[in-house]
Amino acid sequence: MNEPLETVEIFDTTLRDGEQTPGVSLSGHEKLQIARYLQALGVDVIEAGFPATSEDELRAVKTIARELRGPTIAALARTHRGDIDAAWESIREAQKPRIHLFISTSDIHLEHMLRMSRERAVEVTVDSIKYATRFTDDVQFSAQDATRTDVDFLVQVLSAALKAGATVINVPDTVGYATADEYRRLFETLSERLAPQGRVMLSAHTHDDLGGAATNALAAVAGGARQIECTVNGVGERAGNCALEEVVMALHTRGDIYQVNTNIRCQQLYRSSRLVSSLTGIPVQPNKAVVGENAFAHEAGIHQDGVLKHRATYEVMRPEDVGFPASRLVLGKHSGRHALRSRLQQMGYDLTEEEFEEVFSRFKQLPGQKAPISEHDLEAIVDDQLGRADGTLQLEYLLVTSGNRAIPSATVRLQLCGEPRETSACGNGPVDAIFRAIDSATGINPELVDYRLESVTDGTDALGNGTVVVKFNSETHVGRGLSPDVLEASALAYVNALDKCLMARPMTDCSSGRGAASHRPADVREGRSSV
Ligand code: KIV
Ligand code: ZN
Secondary structure, eight states: OOOOOEEOEEEEOTTTTGGGSTTOOOOHHHHHHHHHHHHHHTOSEEEEEOGGGOHHHHHHHHHHHHHOOSSEEEEEEESSHHHHHHHHHHHTTSSSEEEEEEEEOSHHHIIIIIOOOHHHHHHHHHHHHHHHTTTOSOEEEEEETGGGSOHHHHHHHHHHHHHHTOSEEEEEETTSOOOHHHHHHHHHHHHHHHGGGOOOEEEEEEBOTTSOHHHHHHHHHHTTOOEEEEBGGGOOSTTOBOBHHHHHHHHHHTHHHHOEEOOOOGGGHHHHHHHHHHHHTOOOOTTOTTTSTTTTOOOSHHHHHHHHHOGGGTOSSOGGGGTOOOOSEEEOTTOOHHHHHHHHHHTTOOOOHHHHHHHHHHHHHSTTTSOSEEHHHHHHHHHHHHTOOOOSEEEEEEEEEOOTTSOOEEEEEEEETTEEEEEEEEOSSHHHHHHHHHHHHHTOOOEEEEEEEEESSSSTTOOEEEEEEEEETTEEEEEEEEESSHHHHHHHHHHHHHHHHHHHSTTOOGGGTHHHHHHOOHHHHTTOOOO
8 A cells, every 4th residue: 555645734925925025015904815815725834924023914914813714824033032922912813823933044144134143043043932932832943044054053053943942944045046956955964964853844945036946945845845935926025935836736746756745725726826916916927837827828839739639748737727717608697696606616716795795796797898707707806806905995987088189188086085086187198197187086196106907808898907006105005906998997906006005094094084184185175176
């Protein structure tokens, strides 16, 4: 009889390392939505955040820890007691809490960044791990910049960490510098030299600076790692982290080589990728491995011919294995609640009654303008709806004039804290006019960092997916809008981004009426438009 395969645990850090992507800032509601998808995906550990960085971060981690059941919820902390207190405060209600401590161990970091001796680094490591074990038995220790750390010193710190009570040892390639061979050998060395302290759970954490994040994580597994730290779509600092979908599919597709299992439900990979892309505002490149739109497209005649004759000629995995939505048309004008509910269930969605009702009402608004509706459309509607929180700002009405002989102009009516605001503006094109009119109605004028429009499916009647990234009070906010009318999709995306700007401002408080009054621009107060 065959021996059961060992399991490699998947530690997802989309909400922590991933959120460190330049320009990405997720609201608490968006983080919770991503965490729910990660739970459905079957990740073993969700690193929900770095609670000492802000009150908002602590609150967001706390909500995730309270709501989710199943995965371990980890919170990051430096080797400071204050950080550990904040981390514990955020995850104490989790079913399975983990404190994740880190300190740099390479000489270059110790000398230039921490200005700390090696001896002192060992002392603070031991002290902080002992402190963290007062709260929980599950303490992970990361030796930041491990791959540029002197190996004897690394063994010394990690041995001390294990003795102090750490249960998982993470060996990050923080700057994406290691080669696959070096990284595998490092894990083999550590497995051997730490073995006298009993069975050790070693973890790989890789960055993609030289494009080797996934390869290096796989090499670490060959060297003995049994946890991989990664992010959905590989989002993260600089060139990003190891992409979850890439390592997982490599482990599954080449099980003959790696001889390990994961607990990931691979059919949820595509969906998780799209949600993270939509909420972070970072598009997935079409040729991205596993989840890119072209990952299973065969353009060349010879390839098409081969795939038609036998799929395995050019496909090492099938689109349905990773949950690529079928492009077939699934629902039409007259489909009711029951049909929609069962289709969403077949697609793997597990929505609450309230979420379902919201999606149903969005779906029912569509067919007049667009028919029939495909799985791609449904997925876009669900993602858009789940990512939305009740805001202060809504688009009620939009009128746009444009043409090759017209001066582009837009009139918008918004509801801000339940109060109507109507303004008009001209612009350099219809989208510019819409955004100016919205600025004028809200009284804020954030810097536009990015604006994109994509179609969800092919055809001129496709749903348009608008994404707007703005900077306001040095914070970045991503807004999204979905509509068969691309100008409306753009307006909705901009309103969504400005709503987040307003919500982030301490003075926006609809319940007291202060929000509305304080945002009211002079021209609106006096009933004038800004045309
Ligand atoms: O890249 C890194 O070293 C990290 C640690 C905090 C684990 O993200
Ligand atoms: Zn990292």
